[in-house]
Amino acid sequence: MPQARPSAVEPAERHQPHEAVSCALKRLYRAIAGQAPLGETLGEIARLACPRPESRVAVVFGLKGEDLEVLASSRRLPPWLEPPARIPAAAAPWWRLRERAAEIREGAGWAPYRGLVEGGQWCWNARLQTVAGEIVGCLTLFSRDSLAAGHGVAEMEELKELAALAIEQANLLEELRFRAEHDLVTGLWNRQRFEDELQRLRAQGGATPAALVLLSLDGARRVREILGEETGDLLLRQAAERLRGLREVKFAARLSGDEVAILPEAGGGGGQEMGARLLEALNAPFRLDGHEIHAQAAVGVAAPEPEESLTEWLRRARAAAAAARARRNGSRCVIFDPTVALQAPERLELERRLRGAAGRGELLLHYQPQVRVGDGQVAGYEALMRWASPGVGMVSPGAFIPLAEETGLVVEMGRWALGEACRQARQWEREGLPARIGVNVSALQLADAGFVEDVKRALAASGLTPKLLELEITESAVMENRELAAERMKAVRELGVEFALDDFGTGSSSLAYLKDLPVDRLKVDRSFLSELERGEAPLLESIIRMAHQLGLPVIVEGVERREEWERLKELGADEVQGYLTGRPMPAGEAEARARAAGRAGQSDI
Ligand code: C2E
Ligand code: CA
Ligand code: CA
Numbered sequence: 001m002p003q004a005r006p007s008a009v010e011p012a013e014r015h016q017p018h019e020a021v022s023c024a025l026k027r028l029y030r031a032i033a034g035q036a037p038l039g040e041t042l043g044e045i046a047r048l049a050c051p052r053p054e055s056r057v058a059v060v061f062g063l064k065g066e067d068l069e070v071l072a073s074s075r076r077l078p079p080w081l082e083p084p085a086r087i088p089a090a091a092a093p094w095w096r097l098r099e100r101a102a103e104i105r106e107g108a109g110w111a112p113y114r115g116l117v118e119g120g121q122w123c124w125n126a127r128l129q130t131v132a133g134e135i136v137g138c139l140t141l142f143s144r145d146s147l148a149a150g151h152g153v154a155e156m157e158e159l160k161e162l163a164a165l166a167i168e169q170a171n172l173l174e175e176l177r178f179r180a181e182h183d184l185v186t187g188l189w190n191r192q193r194f195e196d197e198l199q200r201l202r203a204q205g206g207a208t209p210a211a212l213v214l215l216s217l218d219g220a221r222r223v224r225e226i227l228g229e230e231t232g233d234l235l236l237r238q239a240a241e242r243l244r245g246l247r248e249v250k251f252a253a254r255l256s257g258d259e260v261a262i263l264p265e266a267g268g269g270g271g272q273e274m275g276a277r278l279l280e281a282l283n284a285p286f287r288l289d290g291h292e293i294h295a296q297a298a299v300g301v302a303a304p305e306p307e308e309s310l311t312e313w314l315r316r317a318r319a320a321a322a323a324a325r326a327r328r329n330g331s332r333c334v335i336f337d338p339t340v341a342l343q344a345p346e347r348l349e350l351e352r353r354l355r356g357a358a359g360r361g362e363l364l365l366h367y368q369p370q371v372r373v374g375d376g377q378v379a380g381y382e383a384l385m386r387w388a389s390p391g392v393g394m395v396s397p398g399a400f401i402p403l404a405e406e407t408g409l410v411v412e413m414g415r416w417a418l419g420e421a422c423r424q425a426r427q428w429e430r431e432g433l434p435a436r437i438g439v440n441v442s443a444l445q446l447a448d449a450g451f452v453e454d455v456k457r458a459l460a461a462s463g464l465t466p467k468l469l470e471l472e473i474t475e476s477a478v479m480e481n482r483e484l485a486a487e488r489m490k491a492v493r494e495l496g497v498e499f500a501l502d503d504f505g506t507g508s509s510s511l512a513y514l515k516d517l518p519v520d521r522l523k524v525d526r527s528f529l530s531e532l533e534r535g536e537a538p539l540l541e542s543i544i545r546m547a548h549q550l551g552l553p554v555i556v557e558g559v560e561r562r563e564e565w566e567r568l569k570e571l572g573a574d575e576v577q578g579y580l581t582g583r584p585m586p587a588g589e590a591e592a593r594a595r596a597a598g599r600a601g602q603s604d605i
Pocket of ligand 2 (some may be wrong): 440472502531
């Protein structure tokens with residue numbers, strides 16, 4: 001329920017809503033929590049605001065930038081005002097009313113609205129404000145009488161709160177959806193959207209793009225290493241801008257760091273021409289912070305082959321791009337042919353060494369503390385995999401997990417991680433140290449027929465209390481196959497094991513499906529922390545509040561600075577995990593720290 005807010009109305013006028021109305025209100029709360037379509041919910045609210053529909057019409061507007069957008073009304077509006085009509089807020093006379101009624105007989109701007117109700121002479125308006133104080137729209141009544149009759153003010157207060165809540169939630173979902181489909185640095189589509197798009201084209205049949213073009217920008221990596229992350233991002237943004245300007249580019253998505261996938265416009269010529277155009281556009285130097293920088297673009301092209309999987313297609317384009325990158329002179333555009341595959345030895349070599357790494361004892365786990373915001377105590381750890389590769393040293397998962405996923409090796413490696421994490425956690429449990437352990441589970445593992453057995457076995461072999469095991473699953477892993485995922489998760493949950501939804505906000509991000517999944521905790525992706533730099537944090541705030549409404553505690557990842565911690569505390573986050581409270585560390589170190597904290601009887605931070 002929304003918090004009470006000071007009302008613009010005299011207290012004496014307030015009274016409790018009628019029984020019938022309060023029933024309707026309850027239904028509306030449920031509709032909002034269940035994410036019923038916004039138009040329907042607001043329409044219902046508008047109708048409730050008009051107990052005598054012949055003499056009143058209620059309209060709900062959403063604030064979109066400088067405009068008011070018609071979202072719903074208690075009854076049909078004239079065509080020029082039907083949703084989603086927009087009116088500049090400055091030209092809407094009621095917007096200035098804030099929270100009061102006005103006669104609309106005369107006065108500038110009212111004329112078109114007077115006819116909304118026959119004999120309409122009054123307008124009452126209330127701005128819709130979220131709990132955090134953000135104005136998201138207004139609820140406006142046009143009426144024949146002066147509003148003294150009909151609903152009392154208590155109902156209007158409640159309807160107003162409800163409308164604000166519904167709009168806030170819809171805005172949040174929209175924003176999350178945008179984030180789910182876009183790369184936030186460049187504004188290009190993201191990997192997930194790219195895959196969806198290809199699947200969609202395939203499903204339509206026939207319309208498969210003529211080529212998959214993979215663009216790699218070596219310069220961006222180098223810039224990032226030398227001039228810093230921000231300048232690297234700047235280069236990517238400018239490069240993306242140039243891509244957007246190319247007619248030949250139909251669809252461009254940033255797949256990972258310096259890699260952009262492109263689908264050419266139909267009839268845009270062959271792959272070679274496309275590659276030449278891209279290189280031409282990107283070869284001109286970029287100006288960044290007073291430096292002149294070359295993007296060092298390389299392009300790989302692969303034409304589709306019948307029956308080939310998306311992964312396979314991408315793999316061929318990537319191999320071609322790697323061959324192009326390796327060229328010292330000549331064109332940095334390579335079209336895939338079978339000989340190209342032989343020119344990508346690095347990957348093959350990595351794959352060869354990764355195979356059997358678990359069996360050879362080259363894998364280990366580091367543990368990163370998860371700390372309660374309330375008292376600074378360690379609540380648990382996330383187990384993060386490391387690969388001690390002979391002759392190479394410690395390899396971080398960013399470098400090998402994607403390959404392990406592509407090759408399916410991740411199933412075997414994940415099984416090992418599960419067993420090892422449970423063994424370690426059981427030892428801590430026995431010694432009375434914090435022992436809740438988060439273990440990452442990839443989509444492939446979840447889909448593996450032996451997954452539930454693997455979890456059972458890890459629990460039985462270690463003797464760990466099941467509740468202490470928390471499996472981390474990303475939204476995208478769940479979305480790959482929702483039904484199967486839900487089924488597997490439920491089976492595992494019956495063992496007493498818990499689930500955390502990892503990287504929340506980077507995947508499909510629908511709070512709606514959370515209701516149907518056995519999830520016990522939300523892990524908010526660190527990308528949301530950038531909001532805090534700008535002062536306001538509407539997304540973080542909404543996510544935390546909505547998660548709490550669903551009864552889920554929230555852990556925020558990647559917290560590096562004290563100020564972030566302080567703000568998150570204010571925002572009501574439950575736990576944090578990040579460099580501020582501890583990097584991922586070997587088990588021995590985690591244990592020593594836990595003992596020291598225990599002895600001192602004080603918190604970690
Ligand atoms: P993740 O699950 O999102 O794990 C958190 C990552 O953020 C870790 O990177 C961690 O070291 C890093 N991190 C933690 N605090 C901070 C911070 O304050 N600032 C910054 N910049 N980074 C922070 P790591 O260990 O490199 O792991 C990367 C990813 O590899 C993980 O992301 C996870 O998706 C995957 N991964 C790791 N271990 C496993 C595993 O055993 N199985 C599977 N399937 N995936 C794993
Ligand atoms: Ca994780
Ligand atoms: Ca994460």
